[in-house]
Amino acid sequence: MEVLMEARTALITGASQGLGLAIARQLARDGWSLVIDARRADRLKAATDELTTLTTSANRIEAIVGDITDDTHRSAMAEAARSFGNVQLVINNASTLGASPLPELTALAAQPLQRLFDVNVVAPVALVAQLHNDLASGATIVNISSDAAIGSYETWGGYGASKAALDHISRTLAAENPQWRVLSVDPGDLRTEMHADAFPGEDISDRPTPDTVIPAFMRVLDSQAGSGRYQLSDITETWSPSTEEAA
Numbered sequence: 184m185e186v187l188m189e190a191r192t193a194l195i196t197g198a199s200q201g202l203g204l205a206i207a208r209q210l211a212r213d214g215w216s217l218v219i220d221a222r223r224a225d226r227l228k229a230a231t232d233e234l235t236t237l238t239t240s241a242n243r244i245e246a247i248v249g250d251i252t253d254d255t256h257r258s259a260m261a262e263a264a265r266s267f268g269n270v271q272l273v274i275n276n277a278s279t280l281g282a283s284p285l286p287e288l289t290a291l292a293a294q295p296l297q298r299l300f301d302v303n304v305v306a307p308v309a310l311v312a313q314l315h316n317d318l319a320s321g322a323t324i325v326n327i328s329s330d331a332a333i334g335s336y337e338t339w340g341g342y343g344a345s346k347a348a349l350d351h352i353s354r355t356l357a358a359e360n361p362q363w364r365v366l367s368v369d370p371g372d373l374r375t376e377m378h379a380d381a382f383p384g385e386d387i388s389d390r391p392t393p394d395t396v397i398p399a400f401m402r403v404l405d406s407q408a409g410s411g412r413y414q415l416s417d418i419t420e421t422w423s424p425s426t427e428e429a430a
């Protein structure tokens with residue numbers, strides 16, 4: 184008798200487009216059940232319709248429209264993941280850049296700065312907290328970071344500070360939960376809506392599309408790499424975790 188393996192479940196925030204959708208496509212093809220979200224219902228539906236064509240009878244897609252800063256929405260995401268079972272992966276990808284064009288810090292009002300931290304820091308922590316009893320030993324949490332977490336670029340201070348805070352959260356989550364892998368992943372510049380908003384009026388067609396970084400992303404995810412920060416531009420075809428990086 185054929186024994187059906189229960190599909191692994193991944194929760195990916197902000198998977199209607201850009202990097203989140205590119206990751207979702209790969210995981211759907213690899214047999215993961217997915218819980219995804221975004222605020223714009225039409226884009227989320229289009230993404231879900233496409234992702235559903237990549238699944239088999241063994242894995243499913245559940246899409247929930249909402250804002251990741253909304254506690255009720257996060258609870259619905261967590262509940263959907265729980266109902267699928269075998270939750271092995273949480274990818275905190277949804278993020279805001281703040282105002283476009285990006286303002287210097289002296290022009291960044293308190294409310295938009297607060298919103299940057301609500302979306303990019305508070306929501307990821309709250310989502311993991313809501314799921315922590317469902318995440319088995321060996322589960323992976325991926326927090327999508329940015330080079331702006333490390334570099335101090337003019338006008339990128341608010342967004343960069345929120346991503347630096349998220350990197351700190353990743354390190355502390357890893358220290359507190361050695362049973363999980365907590366990966367902070369810097370994808371590099373990508374041709375997406377967020378990147379276009381960062382450079383209004385500029386031609387960003389020379390930036391790589393999100394699908395081009397998926398092989399590197401999957402190499403890290405599927406490797407023995409332990410908790411830590413990974414820059415996808417460093418992940419070559421022959422990459423394997425160094426002794427310090429290995430779990």
Ligand SMILES: NC(=O)c1ccc[n+]([C@@H]2O[C@H](COP(=O)([O-])OP(=O)(O)OC[C@H]3O[C@@H](n4cnc5c(N)ncnc54)[C@H](OP(=O)(O)O)[C@@H]3O)[C@@H](O)[C@H]2O)c1
Pocket residue numbers: 196197198199200201202203220221222223224226249250251252275276277278279302327328329330369370371372373374375376377378393
């Ligand atoms: N693109 C780059 O060059 C670059 C570089 C470094 C790091 N990153 C990081 O990569 C990640 C993905 O960015 P991207 O470039 O792929 O952006 P994107 O194309 O603009 O996609 C962002 C996704 O997140 C969703 N989203 C945004 N705010 C949300 C909220 N409050 N609640 C729920 N969903 C929300 C968006 O849908 P809705 O708007 O409909 O909600 C969309 O699905 C982000 O963490 C970003 O900081 C990007």
